[in-house]
Amino acid sequence: MNETMYEITPQVDATQEFIEIANDFSNPLDIVREAISNSYDAKASKIWISFDVVTQYGEAVLRISIKDNGSGMDDAGLQSFFDLGNSLRRGDAEAIGEKGHGTKVYFNSKHIEVITRKGGLMYHASVDDPFRKLHNREIPKVSVTKTKADTEETGTEVIIQGYNNNRRDRFTHEILRDHVMWFTKQGAFENIISPEKSKETVLLLKGLGYDTYEEIPFGHYFPDGSKDINKLFEEYITKAPDYYCKCILKKGHLKNFPEIKYDAVFCIEGKYVKYAYNPMLRRPGYSAPSGAYTIQERYGLWLCKDFMPIQRKNEWITYKGSEYTKFHAFFNCQWFKLTANRGSIENTPSEILIDIQEEVEKIYDEIINSDDWRAIEWLEEEATSYQTTEKEKSNFQWRINKVNKANVADYKGTMLIEPESKPTPSVKTIMMHA
Numbered sequence: 001m002n003e004t005m006y007e008i009t010p011q012v013d014a015t016q017e018f019i020e021i022a023n024d025f026s027n028p029l030d031i032v033r034e035a036i037s038n039s040y041d042a043k044a045s046k047i048w049i050s051f052d053v054v055t056q057y058g059e060a061v062l063r064i065s066i067k068d069n070g071s072g073m074d075d076a077g078l079q080s081f082f083d084l085g086n087s088l089r090r091g092d093a094e095a096i097g098e099k100g101h102g103t104k105v106y107f108n109s110k111h112i113e114v115i116t117r118k119g120g121l122m123y124h125a126s127v128d129d130p131f132r133k134l135h136n137r138e139i140p141k142v143s144v145t146k147t148k149a150d151t152e153e154t155g156t157e158v159i160i161q162g163y164n165n166n167r168r169d170r171f172t173h174e175i176l177r178d179h180v181m182w183f184t185k186q187g188a189f190e191n192i193i194s195p196e197k198s199k200e201t202v203l204l205l206k207g208l209g210y211d212t213y214e215e216i217p218f219g220h221y222f223p224d225g226s227k228d229i230n231k232l233f234e235e236y237i238t239k240a241p242d243y244y245c246k247c248i249l250k251k252g253h254l255k256n257f258p259e260i261k262y263d264a265v266f267c268i269e270g271k272y273v274k275y276a277y278n279p280m281l282r283r284p285g286y287s288a289p290s291g292a293y294t295i296q297e298r299y300g301l302w303l304c305k306d307f308m309p310i311q312r313k314n315e316w317i318t319y320k321g322s323e324y325t326k327f328h329a330f331f332n333c334q335w336f337k338l339t340a341n342r343g344s345i346e347n348t349p350s351e352i353l354i355d356i357q358e359e360v361e362k363i364y365d366e367i368i369n370s371d372d373w374r375a376i377e378w379l380e381e382e383a384t385s386y387q388t389t390e391k392e393k394s395n396f397q398w399r400i401n402k403v404n405k406a407n408v409a410d411y412k413g414t415m416l417i418e419p420e421s422k423p424t425p426s427v428k429t430i431m432m433h434a
Contacts, residue, residue, distance in 0.1 A: 018084055018107060019134045028164045028171075029179045030341065031105050033308070035066040035158070036184045037096040038103065040201065042070025042156065047186075048213065050206040051171045056161075061110070062168045064160040072118030072154035075146075078125055081114065082142050096185060096306050107131055107140070110162025117156075122149040173207030173214070175291040178280045180205060180216055182298075188307035189330045191219025193249065193263045222247055222265070222328070223273050229375045233382055241379040242270035246372045250363050254355040260335045262359065263307075266367055267328040268376060271295060274328070300324035301360065303345050304332040311345050316357055317364045326376070331360055 032049065039047045048067040053060050073081060081103055106112050107130040114125040123146050130140040181187035186203045204213040226232055226245040233240045250264040274295060275281055281295060282288045301317050301324065302309035314324040333356060337347035345353070367373055 014084070015134055015137050015139055018104065018139065027343075028167070029175070029183070031064065031160070031163065032176060032179055033184045033342070034103060034105055036180070036186050036203065037306075039066075039068035039070055039156075040185045040199075041095045042068060042072070044068035044070035044155070045200060046202050046204070048204045049176075050213070051168070051176070051208050052206075053168065053208065054161075060166070061161055062163055062166045062171070064163055065157065066160075067155065067157040069153070069155040072156055073114075073116040073123065074118045074121070075123075077118070078114065078116070078123055078142075078144060082125070082127070106158065106160050106163075107134065108164055109160045111160070113159040113161075115157045115159075117149045117151070117154050120149050120152065122147050168208055170291065171208045172290055173205070173210035174280065174289040176205060176207040177214065177216065178291070181220060183309055185306065185308060186216055186218055187220045188218075189220040189222075189265060189304070189332070190263075190307040192222050192247070192265055193251075193307070193332075220330075221277055222267055223269065223277055226273070229379055233379060238383045239272065241376055241383055242272040244268065244270045244376045244379055245273045246375070248367060248372065252359065254352070254359060256355050257335075257352060260333065260352065260355075262331060262333045262356070264331040264360075264363060265329065266363060268326055268367070268372060269299075269328050270326070270376075274299070295325050296322075300327055301329045301331065303336065303356075304330050305334060305336045305338060305342075305345070307332050310336065310338060310342060313357075313360070316360045323368075331356070 035049060036047060046069050048065070050065045052063045052065075054063045055061070084104060107127075109131060110129055112127040112130060114123070116123050116125075123144060125142050125144045127140045127142050133140045180203065186201065199218045201218055203216040203218075205216050206213045223245050225247060226243060229240075229244070232243055236243050245268065247265060247267040250262075250266065252262055254260045254262070271283075275283055275286075280289060280292045281298075282292045300312055300314035303311050303313055307330070309330060317327060317329070318324050335348070335352060336345040337349070338345060339347055348356075
């Protein structure tokens with residue numbers, strides 16, 4: 001056989017890739033994060049997000065509306081919105097979205113509708129049964145109508161129906177508010193790192209079970225630092241450590257990659273401090289909302305990009321086992337390389353991750369050897385000593401009361417105290433026979 005040379009051009013199974021990306025967003029709440037990120041990238045100053053259940057042909061259907069007053073989209077913007085892997089913001093250092101994957105979470109639905117205004121034009125795009133069509137090996141077609149807009153205002157509204165097979169237990173207002181304040185750009189912690197740069201974007205949120213919109217301001221919540229530790233102990237005594245709070249801010253560069261910057265906040269918080277601002281925490285004697293969690297399940301160290309938590313790494317700040325529960329900590333680095341669903345930082349080059357871990361451990365070591373950490377240890381020691389003293393006093397008083405209640409007799413100079421418990425019948429019988 002004569003030698004033959006030829007080339008192979010790798011192909012992409014577009015339908016399968018759409019399915020994989022749409023399914024990759026395993027947390028249904030990811031739709032909120034992606035929607036808010038898109039609105040921020042569109043420079044919106046106001047965002048409306050609502051979840052409702054509507055009746056269509058006798059069937060209860062989940063309807064999600066995401067609206068903003070951002071820059072809107074034109075033909076190219078709509079093409080990018082529905083494309084996979086096509087992002088007009090790639091290379092934009094200020095943009096959150098750059099992979100062209102995020103809006104594909106919308107494809108896990110029965111219907112998508114986009115109404116957007118830009119440049120004096122209004123675009124109305126819609127897709128029917130995108131998820132079913134993908135599973136039938138068919139790329140969903142997008143129908144677009146373009147007309148002259150009746151206003152110069154720009155903005156976009158996305159309406160998704162039948163999202164996540166209409167499962168809606170994760171879309172109560174309490175769960176949505178919590179997710180927004182922890183895992184979206186609206187709850188980003190840059191408000192404490194650079195207060196002067198805090199965004200003025202307002203989010204109006206209405207989840208299931210809520211009749212009106214709630215205004216959610218920009219920025220993650222951090223409590224005020226606690227008072228002088230002596231006053232703290234005087235006021236709360238044994239519970240004083242649980243009321244201690246101190247926020248520590250850190251900025252720096254990686255040792256082996258000095259061009260890579262980071263920002264971090266390590267807030268040391270007692271459990272009652274957390275309880276005071278976080279209604280989603282389960283605790284004794286408190287009826288927490290649906291979707292509540294424990295301190296162990298939520299707190300510790302979060303690695304972040306765009307100042308949004310991506311992945312917890314509590315093993316980096318744990319020497320004894322549970323110290324992480326005292327921390328409400330975030331470490332942001334824009335060099336993290338994320339997976340398609342923004343659920344992990346493990347795509348980051350290992351040498352950068354090693355440097356970041358070393359930097360985190362250095363910060364942690366500085367904290368646990370600082371006066372701030374010694375303050376909470378002193379409170380814990382004082383609380384333990386107080387409890388021990390009070391227990392000894394109580395035990396001593398109990399012994400006095402026990403003696404005072406007992407029958408006492410003097411027999412030939414010997415003090416006899418009647419036993420508290422009497423012999424059982426079987427013992428009495430043995431004694432009688434003896």
